[in-house]
Amino acid sequence: MARFPRRTRVVAGIALAATAALALTSCAGASAAPAEGDSAVDAATATTVADFGTFADLEAAAKAEGQLNVIALPRDWANYGEILDLFAEKYPEITINEASPDVSSAEEIQAAETNEGLDTAPDVFDLGLAVALQNTDVFAPYKVQTWDDIPDALKESTGLFVGDYGGYMSIGYDSSKFEAPKTLDDLLGADYKGAVAINGDPTQAGAAFAAVGLATIQSDGTLDDFQPGIDFFSEMQKAGNLLKVDVTTATVASGETPVVFDWDYLNAAHAAGDDGNKNWKVVVLEGTGYAGYYNQAINKDAPNPAAARLWQEFLYSDDVQNLWLKGGARPARMEAMTEAGTIDADLAAALPQVPAETVVPTEEQSTNAGTLLGEKWAAAVQ
Structure with a gap:
């Protein structure tokens, strides 16, 4: 059980992200990148932007798919409404299909199993830690461009699932x-x-x-x-x-x-x-x-694998990490963004004071x- 003392109000979220000792170990090896000389990228096996070539290439691949299936994202949950709307504004070529916003983490996995092979299956998941740990065989490993900014304690080592926002x-x-x-x-x-x-x-x-x-x-x-x-x-x-x-x-x-x-x-x-x-x-x-933190993961059988990976990149961008903060949650990249001066300092200062002692499982x-x-x-x- 990880414990850490209270720090100042602005730094409290940093302490939560930096010391949440989940002690994650690798659950699967990274998928292979496309072989040299392949003319097309297999988005379903891409583990980083580099597998697409550039970020612009990832965006183009996601736009070509034209769809993104999300599940269990209530619009009043941690500011998800504004986050979804920003993605739609940024990528009008991609239609977001919002399914079953109020289901549980376990029901997200059930939906993936029920809809396996169908174009209605969820592309991405937002999960509590316990459910994420029980279902690593359902996820595709992927490391976003801001991977190094995410504390090691908040990410599975190959990128099968990654903490994003908490409280x-x-x-x-x-x-x-x-x-x-x-x-x-x-x-x-x-x-x-x-x-x-x-x-x-x-x-x-x-x-x-x-x-x-x-x-x-x-x-x-x-x-x-x-x-x-x-x-x-x-x-x-x-x-x-x-x-x-x-x-x-x-x-x-x-x-x-x-x-x-x-x-x-x-x-x-x-x-x-x-x-x-x-x-x-x-x-x-x-x-x-x-x-605790909620975790992002990609369905290994995502019907829109490029859009799924673009969504992950979007969620860990400076803009969206600050939108978690606007929703009262503590973003995973808070420490690195504070050091870089890209955190919204006013929103960070408005976070409630944390307890004298905190535990994270x-x-x-x-x-x-x-x-x-x-x-x-x-x-x-x-």
């Missing part, structure tokens, strides 16, 4: 109905009857997985054993406080989900816009915090926790 597990709440919870135990009280939701099923969704991780460390446990977190939510279920409803901005605005465990940048988004809940506030509990801890949750979660909260 802290938090509790969002309707301040017109509740006081800010100060401890986990507050949420077990009678005042929270039928009021507390987590964002998905922790055996399938990264945010819900992290909610159990937070409950574990806030219950004096360690990430080597998620049982204390499972026990906490089991106790919440027995108290009648656990609300089994999929969380959206609409459920928050309507009051259907008045208290929510979720990433800080996602919880914060529920207060934004005309449809948001203006009474919605977010708290990161004192003590030990739980941090390693590969082994995530794998073991996923196994335990698969065995124990359903019975614990039935």
Whole structure:
């Protein structure tokens, strides 16, 4: 379990990116580049821009495909709406097909398997770490041009999957109905009857997985054993406080989900816009915090392999890394961009102050926790 102390507000995101010790090891060798003398590039085997020739050649190949299939990208999730719109503006020749925005990480993989060989299969994935680790055989290795700027701890060594944006597990709440919870135990009280939701099923969704991780460390446990977190939510279920409803901005605005465990940048988004809940506030509990990153990956059977690789290049560009920051998330390249002077300093300074101590699960801890949750979660909260 990686631990690091709090730093200054501007540098907090840098610490999160630079020291998230996932200890990733190579899961597969890089695919071979096209043989010398080949007249056409096989985009499905390209592992860097160099395999296309130049970045302009990659852009041309992606434009020739004319499509990009994305999945599980809610527009109010970490500023994805603005990111998708910028790609569409930059590349009007490429139609973005947005499928099933609210499905879980596990359901992304299921969609790839169900649609294998079809032009409707997802080209790219956005995944929690536990699901990414379980499905490396589905991914194609690829290293973006800004690869060296991404901390080693956030990337699988061949580029099968790469951390992109992250944050802290938090509790969002309707301040017109509740006081800010100060401890986990507050949420077990009678005042929270039928009021507390987590964002998905922790055996399938990264945010819900992290909610159990937070409950574990806030219950004096360690990430080597998620049982204390499972026990906490089991106790919440027995108290009648656990609300089994999929969380959206609409459920928050309507009051259907008045208290929510979720990433800080996602919880914060529920207060934004005309449809948001203006009474919605977010708290990161004192003590030990739980941090994590979502990962980008390319479907090895992507129907639009060049567009998939162009999308990855786009996501790790300066412009989009700053758009993650605008959405309240901490971009993977934050440290390098800060050093280069390309980070949006005002947005970086606006990030919430981080907990005094933060933990991030390693590969082994995530794998073991996923196994335990698969065995124990359903019975614990039935």
